[in-house]
Amino acid sequence: MKLNYNKAEFTAAYGKFSQLPPPERIEIAFAGHSNVGKSTLINKIFNRKNLARVSSVPGKTATINFYGLENIYFVDLPGYGYAKVAKSEKERWADLIEGYLSSDRDIRLVFMLVDSRHAPTKDDVQMINYLIDTEMPFVLVLTKIDKLSKSEREKRMEAFRTEISCFDDMHVIPFSSQTFEGVEELRQIIEDIADDDEETDE
Numbered sequence: 001m002k003l004n005y006n007k008a009e010f011t012a013a014y015g016k017f018s019q020l021p022p023p024e025r026i027e028i029a030f031a032g033h034s035n036v037g038k039s040t041l042i043n044k045i046f047n048r049k050n051l052a053r054v055s056s057v058p059g060k061t062a063t064i065n066f067y068g069l070e071n072i073y074f075v076d077l078p079g080y081g082y083a084k085v086a087k088s089e090k091e092r093w094a095d096l097i098e099g100y101l102s103s104d105r106d107i108r109l110v111f112m113l114v115d116s117r118h119a120p121t122k123d124d125v126q127m128i129n130y131l132i133d134t135e136m137p138f139v140l141v142l143t144k145i146d147k148l149s150k151s152e153r154e155k156r157m158e159a160f161r162t163e164i165s166c167f168d169d170m171h172v173i174p175f176s177s178q179t180f181e182g183v184e185e186l187r188q189i190i191e192d193i194a195d196d197d198e199e200t201d202e
């Protein structure tokens, strides 16, 4: 089924896990370090300029943002790892992310975003290991791939194999908002999930 991506609508932003709407749809979540390019990627998928707010100043949003489209909620998790916030605020973020991921909501997939240019941060590694340990289905998205030359890209790919355990077994999608690399692959994954849900509904 082709989804009509530009019909996606912002539902609401939630600062506390207890505020989340009832889990009445399947969900696809986006996780990653602040400034990794999460809002940009969401806008590309939905073919919109400003559905998710892109910021040159990282770390401002400490909310879970929901976007609705047909039978799916798209869930933008707060970007973690932003240094310049108080410890209590960091804990609130961690609680939000972990509270969400460990909930019994119908989370079908997590798109886990990592900046393709650098080694994953400690938080990235922790997050990836959490997804593996909890057997949460996820796809690793390597963002800003346009910023790497061909040889840099090859080097980073080789490095990721040692920096991320089980990298070779993961579904990895290089992504760029500039060249559109990866956009169609992400949409295909989303559509497959939407189709699965339709079939089980019948």
Ligand SMILES: Nc1nc2c(ncn2[C@@H]2O[C@H](COP(=O)(O)OP(=O)(O)O)[C@@H](O)[C@H]2O)c(=O)[nH]1
Binding pocket: 032, 033, 034, 035, 036, 037, 038, 039, 040, 041, 053, 054, 055, 056, 058, 059, 079, 143, 144, 145, 146, 147, 175, 176, 177, 178
């Ligand atoms: N060159 C390039 N820049 C990107 C890409 N994705 C995001 N950016 C830039 O990275 C910065 C952070 O992006 P944003 O989407 O706000 O990150 P978020 O904090 O993860 O939501 C912005 O300046 C974006 O324009 C990409 O694929 N290529």
Ligand SMILES: [Mg+2]
Binding pocket: 038, 039, 040, 053, 054, 055, 061, 079
């Ligand atoms: Mg953002």
